Amino acid sequence: KQEVTQIPAALSVPEGENLVLNCSFTDSAIYNLQWFRQDPGKGLTSLLLIQSSQREQTSGRLNASLDKSSGRSTLYIAASQPGDSATYLCAVEVGAGGTSYGKLTFGQGTILTVHP
C-alpha cells in the first residue's frame, strides 16, 4: 500500500528565506505527483502537477522536483512571504498498469509559517 510522508511537519521561517518542503512515497509506480496548498478551514488549491516522466515543474516562486526512482519530491519556495503561510500537501496518483481513475494518496502536510 502506498504511503506518503512529509517532513518537516511544521516549519517557521522569517520573511525572505528560501525554503524546501519534502515529500517521500513508498511505491514508485505513480502516474503523477501533485502539490497543494490549504489555508485554515478551506479547500485545497493545486500548486503544481508533475507527471511521472517529468523531473520538475515551476510556477512563479515555486519549483517542484520529482525523483521517482528514489520516491522523493521537493517543493522549493523562493523569497518566502507571510502570505505563503499555509499547510502544504503532496499527493501521488498511484498506478501499475490499467488506470487509477485519479485516486490520490496524501501526505499529512507541512504547516508553514512565514513571519514578518
Add this chain to the structure above:
Amino acid sequence: DVKVTQSSRYLVKRTGEKVFLECVQDMDHENMFWYRQDPGLGLRLIYFSYDVKMKEKGDIPEGYSVSREKKERFSLILESASTNQTSMYLCASSLGVVLGSRWGTEAFFGQGTRLTVV
C-alpha cells in the same frame, strides 16, 4: 477558471439524520471524489466515480453512499449521521484518461464542508 462548488461551507446535523452533501463541477470532468479530512489522519478517500452512474468504494466507505446521476454532480449521503462523522468533507474532480495511459491529470478541489454531528 476551473470550479468545484460544494453546496454548504458549514452544516450542523443531529445524530440519526440523513445528510446530503452536494458537489458540482463545471469542467466536464469524468472523475469525481469525496474525501474526508481529520486531524492526525489526513485526507482519506470515501468514494469516487469515474462516469455517470458509476461509483467505487474508497478506503473508508462505511456509513456513506454516493449518487451520480449527472456528469457534473456528485452527492455524498450519510444514511444515518453519527458523531464520528463530524469532519471536513472535500469534493474533487479530475479529467478522465484513456485506459492504460501513463499520464494522470490534475485534481481540483472544492472549498470544503465542515460537518458537525451533535
